[in-house]
Amino acid sequence: MGSVTTPSADRRATISLFSRLRTADGQADPFPLYAELRARGAVSRAPWGGFLVTGYSACEQVLRNGVWLEPDTRWREQQGARTRWSAPSSREISRTLPALNPPEHTRVRRSAGSFDRTTIDRIGLRVSDVVDRLLDTLHERLRAGEADFAELVSEELPVATVGDWLGLPSADWPRLRELTHEQVFTQELLPHASQLARSDAAMAELRSYFLDLVRARRRRPGDDPVSRWISTWDELEPDQDKADEAVYFLALFVLLAALETTATLLSTMTLRLVEDPGRWSRLALRPDLVPAFVEETLRYDPPTHVISRVAAQDTLLADTEVAAGEMVHLMVGAAHRDPARFPDPDTFDPLRNPSHLAFSWGIHYCLGAPLARLEAQTLLRHLIARLPQLTLVRRPALAPRVAFRRLLNLDVALA
Template identity: 80%
Template structure:
């Protein structure tokens, strides 16, 4: 039987590391801090309770294993209303697909359908058109100076893609994008009270907006995804109000997943492209490397640096006793630089062929991964083939987050 060990560093020892992660310097480059944490072991105590996991193989094992659960609605209720898990935005997000456990997860995922090849091909034509229009706007700005690629492209492409697919009015896209950025704080690692308040307000507005949308589509159904989900849930759920709420949570999930992490992927990928001229030259000469470049960007600096799970029962993890209901934080950003998994992990190598955890794993593998890849690959290919070489005008600023990365700007100029 495996022996029980006590991590060699207590919870206070890791507190200073997380204090540094929350500062601008740590958010700009968290990887040296991750390396310090990794040196303390594959699993170490989190300052606020639970554990931190930095090993790629252990993170992968947990994501694929049945012994680890999402912190779902019932788990959050057990934590108490006075905790961050009792916030209204936390309770609301716990009812979306990524936070569900079987059998609820199985039922909802099946109702959502998949981004199959036919759907992706159809959306691909729209993505190509949107990318070309957005790059035209970038060129207009570059003729007179600099262009903020994040604002002009990375923030616009995901909302245009998913907004068009869902049939959302174009006039609503900017506000939905703002609300998406605000709601994410409830999913952050250590949200402050003010951040949770922003999440609560954003989530309330999103709920009202999308419930109204569902009611409108029920009254005037079409061939859009929302109308199809209404028909699907009407066949599954006799209570119409419950069916409408199930569709609302599906639409909410699709919007949040499609906007937040995809825009970060697009900005990070473009930053990696323009900050080193050799990378632009490589892709311009070998455009067949575009898919591999995207995958390496996902490994090198993933949009989400933390994924959390809870233990289904008492267990040992690397010899450390983890109690049932106790949370483990999978530091994906650290796991992606694990030298036990990757050769030269701190080097960006677009020729690298290696796995990553940016789309999670197991039953919770990202439903929208094909769409995110489509947008990223289309944008990268069009950028290096349509635009003259760009260069980074200045280092970007980042949002005050640890788990969900976001560039606030990406200023570029003609090289």
């Protein structure tokens, strides 16, 4: 007779799997581990409570359906005072746009505006100039030997883009980038207490910085988004302190959304380009494939591997009963390799022109997706047009995370 897997054995196996995900080998290639998880079904129990969702169809259903909500401030308060959800950084991030639910989400999103074509075109001119400057610096360094693309380009382009758009002093950009990397732990899947403490400290500093910025722009408004948000919120909120705080949360959201994940996209995209010499040659001959190359990067290894939602009511997901208030973790990195959705999912193929969930979906579709695509496509076009072919010197190290991917280095050399 075959062996029967008990719930306790399955729980131990899942805990072991996530322990392996945190290792250097697990971060370098988490996809075989995702395949193990996906083999247990599109939806499976998480050892710490809630569910893990690995099937593409089930993930898409959650993101498109209003039955599923963000774990907002109210939900986090209900989890108790001695949980990760009660950490100051968790409470703070729950008041930013991505963590809000209607009707407050609708109100705040409308106040934020959007990256329309005029805005994108204006920002695009700046992005093009910054990319050229960064590639000039990279090329100079490459003439002397190898260079870290992540440090010189991927980490610099997003902060220069959003910093310039928000009108933040360039002297502040390095510290803001550091704080962005520190605060991300509160959004991780299973943060340690020490990591939450780092997020708490970073978030407190970011709060102080942006509230000071809002107050300064109120005194001296300019032609920038923060000044426009102040005018908008003064009409929406009669209490000036509450209006200033609303603008602070918008500015904070834009910074956090624009830096961490975009930098990862730029590094991952470039890794795909330089790890296979044929890809560079093919793209140089077919620059029209640049948008598809970016989209396949987002499918193949998205910057965010986990998106969490909460059931608003008792519901059924892929034949699994989920009670109201229970959390589901959408394992997007696993869903993007679901063979039921993507033929030959472990092959990087820009010609597949796929759909993906990297920018979420529904009402929470990423507000900054046009900006991220602009930066990635501009960088890729300029890279293949202006520089000699590059080659990968060594495989990059990755931060020991599960939800938020981050390449710590990307060492390249002239081919």
